Amino acid sequence: MIEPWLLISACGVLGLLIGSFLNVVIYRVPVMLKRGWAKDASEYLEEEEVQDSIMLGAEARSDLAKAAKAVKDALALLPPFSLTQPRSRCPACGHPISAIENVPIASYLVLRGRCKACKTRISARYPIVEATTGLLFAACAWRFGLTPELACGLVIVSVLIALTLIDADTMLLPDSLTLSLLWLGVLASAFHFGFVPVLDSVIGAAAGYCVFWLIAMLFRVLRGVEGMGAGDFKLLAALGAWFGWTALLPIVLLSAGVGSVVGISLIVFGRKTLLSRLPFGVYLAPAGMLMLFYGSEITALVLPGGN
Numbered sequence: 001m002i003e004p005w006l007l008i009s010a011c012g013v014l015g016l017l018i019g020s021f022l023n024v025v026i027y028r029v030p031v032m033l034k035r036g037w038a039k040d041a042s043e044y045l046e047e048e049e050v051q052d053s054i055m056l057g058a059e060a061r062s063d064l065a066k067a068a069k070a071v072k073d074a075l076a077l078l079p080p081f082s083l084t085q086p087r088s089r090c091p092a093c094g095h096p097i098s099a100i101e102n103v104p105i106a107s108y109l110v111l112r113g114r115c116k117a118c119k120t121r122i123s124a125r126y127p128i129v130e131a132t133t134g135l136l137f138a139a140c141a142w143r144f145g146l147t148p149e150l151a152c153g154l155v156i157v158s159v160l161i162a163l164t165l166i167d168a169d170t171m172l173l174p175d176s177l178t179l180s181l182l183w184l185g186v187l188a189s190a191f192h193f194g195f196v197p198v199l200d201s202v203i204g205a206a207a208g209y210c211v212f213w214l215i216a217m218l219f220r221v222l223r224g225v226e227g228m229g230a231g232d233f234k235l236l237a238a239l240g241a242w243f244g245w246t247a248l249l250p251i252v253l254l255s256a257g258v259g260s261v262v263g264i265s266l267i268v269f270g271r272k273t274l275l276s277r278l279p280f281g282v283y284l285a286p287a288g289m290l291m292l293f294y295g296s297e298i299t300a301l302v303l304p305g306g307n
């Protein structure tokens with residue numbers, strides 16, 4: 001039997017390292033997505049068959065073909081960009097960041113938050129993401145001990161941290177993250193190491209998607225605006241898959257509460273312009289984390305008489 005403090009510290013340290021990787025994910029995944037969309041669009045619009053079928057006039061066709069080719073050629077010339085390539089660099093001077101300058105939190109403190117080469121300030125968000133991930137990993141170890149739920153918790157926390165910040169930065173909730181989280185939740189339940197029976201999980205996923213889809217439809221019909229994106233449907237579906245359909249109402253209610261907390265922290269980190277149209281994933285993902293730690297207590301509060 002492993003000592004609880006040892007497990008909690010080990011998970012905390014693992015969280016610092018994963019947090020460092022999440023910083024890379026948060027910055028690079030949206031760029032990779034947008035590059036992919038630009039490449040697909042340019043290749044699509046270059047095809048004569050496509051130009052025929054959308055019935056463009058001759059002049060527009062030739063302009064479109066030229067523009068599409070220019071974009072495609074420009075993209076082809078860019079150096080590869082992925083989670084592993086290129087090595088991390090200082091955005092100001094291009095100084096490559098060595099392993100010793102990349103130790104979670106410690107490097108930031110030793111370098112006093114500045115690039116080693118050009119002394120430009122490095123965003124405090126990097127160490128904050130690392131520390132938050134470390135703390136939440138430690139909290140999972142404290143909450144679940146050495147159990148299959150611990151592994152589930154670490155996965156959920158990691159994906160939700162990445163989604164929260166990607167949504168705050170770009171208003172995107174990448175499918176690669178929301179749908180992976182959804183299917184992992186269903187699989188975990190199917191193999192009996194998740195938090196709810198598989199039927200609750202499947203209904204939770206389907207109902208989670210439908211609830212937001214319906215709300216978005218209503219918004220569109222009544223007010224003629226897009227209230228929510230499909231990414232929000234998929235994220236609520238993923239949370240439904242992990243925590244079951246009974247968790248959906250508490251999660252939606254919590255999101256509103258969490259929203260004010262997140263809103264205040266965004267002001268503290270100087271991102272207050274987002275307040276006017278805060279992306280909903282920024283509310284949802286932290287509400288999902290609260291469900292992870294206090295699911296049964298919260299559900300009992302919101303749905304008295306349930307279990």
Ligand SMILES: [Zn+2]
Pocket residue numbers: 090091092093094095115116117118119120
């Ligand atoms: Zn620099």
